[in-house]
Amino acid sequence: MTSGRLTIGAFVSIDKDQLQTLLECLQQVGYRTIGPQVRDGAVVYDDLASVNQLPVGQIDIQDGGHYRLEADESAGWFDYVVGPHSLKNFLFPARETIQQLTLQDGSWASTTPEVEGPPLAVIGVRGCDLNALKIQDRVFLEGPYVDPHYQARRERLFVVAVNCRRAAATCFCHSMGAGPAVSPGFDLALTEFTDRFVVEVGTDRGGEAMKTVPATLCSVEDIQTAKDVPKQLEKQMHARKPEDGHPQPRELDTTGIKELLLGNLQHPRWDDVAERCLACANCTMVCPTCFCSTVGEVTDLTNENVLRERTWASCFTGDHSYTSGGVVRPSVKSQYRQWLTHKLASWIDQFDSSGCVGCGRCITWCPVGIDITEEVAAIRGEDI
Amino acid sequence: MSRKPKLGVFKFASCDGCQLSMLDAEEHLLGIAGQVDIAYFLEARSHIDAGPYDVALVEGSVTTAHDAERIQEIRRKSKTLITIGACATAGGIQALRNWHDVDDFIRYVYAHPDYIQTLKTSTPIADHVQVDFELRGCPISVEQLVELITSVVLGRKPRFPNESVCMECKRQGTVCVVVAQGTPCLGPVTHSGCGSICPAHNRGCYGCFGPKENAQPLGLLRDYQSHGCDQRQLVDLVRNFNGYSPEFREAVEQFETSISSDNA
Ligand code: SF4
Ligand code: SF4
Ligand code: SF4
Ligand code: SF4
Numbered sequence: 001m002t003s004g005r006l007t008i009g010a011f012v013s014i015d016k017d018q019l020q021t022l023l024e025c026l027q028q029v030g031y032r033t034i035g036p037q038v039r040d041g042a043v044v045y046d047d048l049a050s051v052n053q054l055p056v057g058q059i060d061i062q063d064g065g066h067y068r069l070e071a072d073e074s075a076g077w078f079d080y081v082v083g084p085h086s087l088k089n090f091l092f093p094a095r096e097t098i099q100q101l102t103l104q105d106g107s108w109a110s111t112t113p114e115v116e117g118p119p120l121a122v123i124g125v126r127g128c129d130l131n132a133l134k135i136q137d138r139v140f141l142e143g144p145y146v147d148p149h150y151q152a153r154r155e156r157l158f159v160v161a162v163n164c165r166r167a168a169a170t171c172f173c174h175s176m177g178a179g180p181a182v183s184p185g186f187d188l189a190l191t192e193f194t195d196r197f198v199v200e201v202g203t204d205r206g207g208e209a210m211k212t213v214p215a216t217l218c219s220v221e222d223i224q225t226a227k228d229v230p231k232q233l234e235k236q237m238h239a240r241k242p243e244d245g246h247p248q249p250r251e252l253d254t255t256g257i258k259e260l261l262l263g264n265l266q267h268p269r270w271d272d273v274a275e276r277c278l279a280c281a282n283c284t285m286v287c288p289t290c291f292c293s294t295v296g297e298v299t300d301l302t303n304e305n306v307l308r309e310r311t312w313a314s315c316f317t318g319d320h321s322y323t324s325g326g327v328v329r330p331s332v333k334s335q336y337r338q339w340l341t342h343k344l345a346s347w348i349d350q351f352d353s354s355g356c357v358g359c360g361r362c363i364t365w366c367p368v369g370i371d372i373t374e375e376v377a378a379i380r381g382e383d384i
Numbered sequence: 385m386s387r388k389p390k391l392g393v394f395k396f397a398s399c400d401g402c403q404l405s406m407l408d409a410e411e412h413l414l415g416i417a418g419q420v421d422i423a424y425f426l427e428a429r430s431h432i433d434a435g436p437y438d439v440a441l442v443e444g445s446v447t448t449a450h451d452a453e454r455i456q457e458i459r460r461k462s463k464t465l466i467t468i469g470a471c472a473t474a475g476g477i478q479a480l481r482n483w484h485d486v487d488d489f490i491r492y493v494y495a496h497p498d499y500i501q502t503l504k505t506s507t508p509i510a511d512h513v514q515v516d517f518e519l520r521g522c523p524i525s526v527e528q529l530v531e532l533i534t535s536v537v538l539g540r541k542p543r544f545p546n547e548s549v550c551m552e553c554k555r556q557g558t559v560c561v562v563v564a565q566g567t568p569c570l571g572p573v574t575h576s577g578c579g580s581i582c583p584a585h586n587r588g589c590y591g592c593f594g595p596k597e598n599a600q601p602l603g604l605l606r607d608y609q610s611h612g613c614d615q616r617q618l619v620d621l622v623r624n625f626n627g628y629s630p631e632f633r634e635a636v637e638q639f640e641t642s643i644s645s646d647n648a
Binding site: 039040041042044065066067068083084085089094095275276277278279280281282285286294296297298299300301302303311312314316317318319330331332335364365367368369 | 412415416418419530533534537538543545546547548550551554555556557558559560561562563564565569571572573586597598599600603604607
């Protein structure tokens, strides 16, 4: 048994039930604990009071426009992958009041609401989503304009990551260098075995949280076995082949992707996808890196009380590209092209990385199953 | 505005649900009454001011010759004319008659068909007069109505996002009923505004707020059909409160043609 605070880089083994102890420790020091659970047929993120709420023994079958949960005898505590929600829903909420204005004695008084509520601890964050978090950090925290609300939530965020040992057919993190192994940035990372979890400590806060959780230090071999879990999956993902009756496994060739996409702005495939795309914006809403928002004023009848509200927006609307001269991207074709070329090409110039981590959400949650990997492959001129 | 704007609320063929939504705006009503002069609103008060009006809110569709004349008069008397709800904007559920012979209905339903005077079609207000703004919904949303009246009082543009119902689902964290359950839903082609109530209660969207910009209902219907949804049910899903809106109407007509050619 270990005792006291664990140091960064330590690997310990805990009985599965002790995840509950960790959860309670986090709650005791004031965290609001969030974790995966089943709601309306999908794994979503919501308040997690107890590990009994976890979708233990369930796996998700995902494909274009298709998501179903299934009980699976061999499934452990975390063998479903990502659902429609991501960290974005919590750090960059869909609706938020960013300023309040009141007219008092002929002049406006302005207040910026503080971020309220306890700090968040999120359990079950996957490799792809940890990378998505780093991308959103670049958007909201770097450069001259730091987003104070995002910052306040982000600085207090506690991440319990999970190394995937199963991928859905829609997962292609292996193509994007974003998973399945979790990369640094977590406080604690779990790797699941039949009867226990191996816990890697990523930060001092993580080590502190483990202080009262009964754990044994891992041997060198144990650590290697744990590290091999996501590596094995990654190998499998590279070798995946289409199988009869199974959803097609996804991959995306990123070689020269910026030049490929920006050099093909007139490719006939854009017309083809515009025939199928409904411009419903689901892909942008579920994408863990998409960050567009719109800001509007909500006034009361007297016009003396004004709320400035920020709301998630999407490039799949005319409003998104509305300027004084009119709408710049009125057609579905131009909107889809904006989404794909920004995500995979111009994002690189803007933020020094791809805007895609290969989580597959945009494929699964597109009601008509439009597949980003298939569209890129088509533009590359490959057979699909 | 120095003088309070004069508001008239007028009813055509409708169920009164949108007007009831106005009365439902309880906590706002006093404020509204303080800021606008409610000059004509038979559902709420018997006082009648013959106009002219700054703003006319029109509920219902045109189904009689008398109504076709009345809407002209209201337009003449009103600076701004706003349609409220699916009947006024797209003809409403009563526009189902437009695909059939109305005389047949009259014969089946009424003991004395000769007492009934009606047009063969139910048509939106915009088919008769110029409409300045359309407030969507079946019924309209109370919040949107209050925002509309506020914007009229303050002389600014109303703030109504032009987007799909899906965006509201995702902002609320609602799990998509199409993807997770295979339930057909019109959300991807429907204008937002309801707060995506139906998907939040595990139902598909019925399209109450009518087509959104760039709506592609035909593609959606064909996709649902390819996933095994019943063709007839899909037609009925769209040919609904907003079935007579041009986008929904054309899509269903093409979809039906493809059904009959498939069966041929
Ligand atoms: S994309 Fe990769 S990291 Fe993300 S859930 Fe799938 S396998 Fe795990
Ligand atoms: S573009 Fe699609 S696969 Fe890539 S991060 Fe966004 S949702 Fe995930
Ligand atoms: S790609 Fe799919 S999810 Fe995205 S806007 Fe088009 S139809 Fe909607
Ligand atoms: S439930 Fe309907 S409205 Fe909601 S996201 Fe799915 S398709 Fe769109």
